[in-house]
Amino acid sequence: MNIPYVMQFLEKRKSALADHNLLQMIDNAGRTKNVSPYLLIAITGQEQSFVPRNNNHASEIIRNPWNVFGCWCKGKGAGISTGEAAQIAANTIIKLSQDLPAGRNPIQWLSAKDNPRGYYAADNGWWIGVSKYFKLLVAGSG
Numbered sequence: 001m002n003i004p005y006v007m008q009f010l011e012k013r014k015s016a017l018a019d020h021n022l023l024q025m026i027d028n029a030g031r032t033k034n035v036s037p038y039l040l041i042a043i044t045g046q047e048q049s050f051v052p053r054n055n056n057h058a059s060e061i062i063r064n065p066w067n068v069f070g071c072w073c074k075g076k077g078a079g080i081s082t083g084e085a086a087q088i089a090a091n092t093i094i095k096l097s098q099d100l101p102a103g104r105n106p107i108q109w110l111s112a113k114d115n116p117r118g119y120y121a122a123d124n125g126w127w128i129g130v131s132k133y134f135k136l137l138v139a140g141s142g
Contacts, residue, residue: 001027001037002141009137010041015050016058017041017065022082029086035093038141039107040066040086042133046126048072068092096120107131 003023010018017023030037044050044065051061061072062082066089069077080088096110096117104112108127110120120126 001030001041003027005141006038006041006137009140010050013050014053016053016055016062017044017051019062022062025081025083026086029083029090033087033090033094035090036134036138038137039093039130039134040089041137042130043089043120045133046129047121066092092120105131107134 001023003020006023007018007020017026026040027037029035030040041050047067048061048065051058051065055061057073060078064072064077064080064082064085066085067077068080068085068088069075071077077085093110096115096119097106098117099115100106100109105127107130109115110130111123111126113119
């Protein structure tokens with residue numbers, strides 16, 4: 001991942017994720033699991049608007065901006081670190097990417113209700129936002 005570019009991208013959005021150590025954890029999770037770290041960042045954009053710094057709970061949300069285990073705010077999802085959450089999100093992407101039918105958009109498949117392995121988000125438009133952010137991140141990363 002082009003961390004300087006992503007830092008700049010997130011700084012423009014006043015994101016609490018614009019931190020080198022956090023981005024390194026996300027990059028490591030992506031590389032370890034062979035999942036694009038740009039996809040992981042794009043999901044945080046759709047799930048948490050890239051965690052705005054001015055959010056009263058930003059310091060808690062950045063630990064789980066993927067809402068793994070349901071939410072950053074309660075249960076198992078509230079007690080994990082950013083690195084752990086990134087690994088879990090990457091594992092979820094791997095699981096949901098299996099059985100991708102020919103001709104289906106791979107990001108759409110992650111939240112498709114007909115995906116036999118489940119879906120990332122109940123919102124039918126989730127994949128549209130994730131795709132938009134993913135394209136922006138990849139196009140600008142050089």
